[in-house]
Amino acid sequence: MTRFLSLLLLTLAALPLCARTISGTVLSDKDSTAVIGATCRLQTSDKTLLNVMTDEAGRFQLSTEEKTALRLEVSAPGFNSTNILIENGKKNITLGIIFLNSGTELEEVTVTGKAMIDARGRTIVFPSDHEVKASSSSLSLFQKLPLPGLTANPFSRTLSVDGGSPMILINGVPSSMDDVNALQPKEIEKIEFTRLTPARYADKGTTGFLSITLKKRDDGGRLYLWGRSALNTAFMDGTLQTSYHQGPSEFTIAYSPSWRNYAQVYDNVTESLIAPDFRVDMEEHDRNPFHYFMNPFRLRYNFVPSTKTLLSVTFSGERLTSARRAIGDAADSYMGAYDYYNTQSSNSFSPSLDIFFRQDFNEKNSLEAEVTGTLNSQDYKRTNQYKYDSGENFSYPLDIDSHRRSLITELNYTHSFSDFTSLAVGYQNTISHSRNTYTTSDYEPVLTENNNYLYARLSQQIGNVYLSASTGAKFFWLKNDEVKRHFLRNRTTLLASWRISPNWQLTGQFYYMPGIPGLASLTDYYQQSTPYLFTNGNPNLKSTQTFTYQLSASYTYKKLSASLMGYVNDMHNATFSDISYLGDGKFLSQSVNSTGNRCYVGMLQVQMSDIYGFGFNINLRLSHYYSAVEHWNTHLTNFSGAINLWWNHGPYTISYWRKLPAKTLSGYMVSQEENGDALSFEWKPNRHFSVELSWNYMFDPKGTKYPTWNYSEINPGHRERYIKNNGNMVLLSVSYNTDFGSIFRTGRRSLENKDSGSAILQR
16 A cells, blocks of 8 residues: 555656646537547647547646647547647646547548547557457457456356456446347447446446447347357357337347257366364266256336436346256275265246436536346255265255345436546445245245445546545445344545556556355355265354555557556455364365465556457466465465457458466465367358357367366365367357338437446437
8 A cells, every 4th residue: 555655646746847738628520529539749830749649538638848839739530630729828728629520431431540548547449440340249359459457258258357247338338248248349439448346336246347338320220140059069159139229219129048958077076084083085086967048138228318318227137047967986985985976956037127327417417326126036956865885875955945135226426526526426225135945954044134335436637647536335234044243344446547658558556345245154054965074154254355456557559559467466354165174074164264365466468450460469467376274374376368369351350269277276275267269260241141160179178177176184185177068169150230220210329428437328
């Protein structure tokens, strides 16, 4: 924290005290929307003094000690440049709004430009025409963008930021990965990204922030169909989305099923249970077939009666059915050899209704409100059966019916004192009721929550430096059966971003975040899962507190972008599963708090595109973990990353993606994320169809691998799981999209972007 504040003070001290400032806002004369990334060049009669780019609201500010007459040139791709003469003097000058005239449009010729800027602590990227043409899906596009810390996995169709799921907005509306996967690359106008979750969304359990703004749309409809299937195993995904725009209304229906039926899934396990008076060594080999069928659907209605009002209502739900078995044999040094047959099934349904409202009262004041209600039910059944060569048979049923209902209410109010200063205050309340029914005993623990989160965020632009500070109080009120627990925790984030030049950006961040245990971790209820092992919750668990310190520098020059970042993640009272000895050959597994858990990370990202059709994006990461529990500690150093290469020529694109899996340390356990690679060939015969053929897990007969290691002194072991069905998998993907015209009338729409990162439609 001391280093962060020192950096902040040095930054402020570096600002010229006697300089005069020249500021203004650049808008398009066509629809009065902000021109983002416009170049503002301040010149004397014989030289250029400064170059800056406008931020996401079209604003700019230049500071100079020059007191002679100056000329300000403002230019942007697709617009005619303008020149403004500034008289000599030393007073600050506010130019107000500068309108740029749209450039001349040639019929059937589209001129596009790519820009990447850093504004208000966020990286803003405008995908280039080359990157869009070389991408058959939104995930493929995200792989090609220079967003350090953001990882796109085209196989699992997910986005992650430093290992967690980001908060996603699309046109200012909170959205999901299903919404992102239903987008086409050509729809995306710009992307705003930050690894720091804003205070507005800090209570959602997300990591990072991603705001996607779509291009202007005519009234009318759109149909998008996408599907993929493996040619050598039971693997199918699909998306069907249709939307219609008419006047102030927009209707969307989406359905994204996913099905797997894998038979060649294998586990190889070696582990021991060690106590002063007892020891057993076990070795297991099994085949673990599984299947699942996910059926998520979404109905959404957006209503935009004016440029100042947005109402979005979304009803979504997901029906998930899954089943798996474990059929294998084992060698047990204490009880002898045995066979086992374990079954597990789950059936869940999660409907949800989300209502989002935004009202801009004027240019300085806006209000956002959101109410989300969710019902969740899950029937979980599991039976572990063991048959020993000695003739003894054991069966351990673990059946749980889970039901949860919750209501989340949020309010956020933002006031802009000026073009450079804004204040946001917000409140969030979460009410939930969770019940787990252990059907073998009819035990029904109930967890009720009434959590309140109150926060404020102040941001200030000082020359080329942007400062933001937010703090909030989180009140946790929990009742688990008769046990009541109250927590009061603070959440704080600090950010300083310095645009050193048009090419260089320096950013420092700090945030503190608490967390609370879940129902299963707190429930005091013993269950036996094997002849040696019992499981139980821990009512004495403490809440986890996370402190994170980050410092990053980014550089852009024409088609090259690079970023170097380092951060420290310090978790107090981190929670993990521990094994202890009960006596008489019995052991207990339950959640405990660690005495130390830290992670040190250095990351390098380099991206370049459109070099005679070639492009690449490389992310490299070096991590060091430290974990301690009472008198025991361990360390882990790991190198990981990802590389994406592509070449595009006309309707054809060839790309290669490879992932270097990262290892993580939690308590005693080391786990490695899944591996991944793909060689893809894409063909776009016309503007409606896209066909992609990819070869995944190349030359790897074991396919997807999930190795883990346990360094516990009581329960050391190693587990190797791999899905052979994915080995050398060949996937065929086909997409179709079409637009259909307005039934009643046609009208242009545009997007107005606000400081909060949201966007609303206007007629």
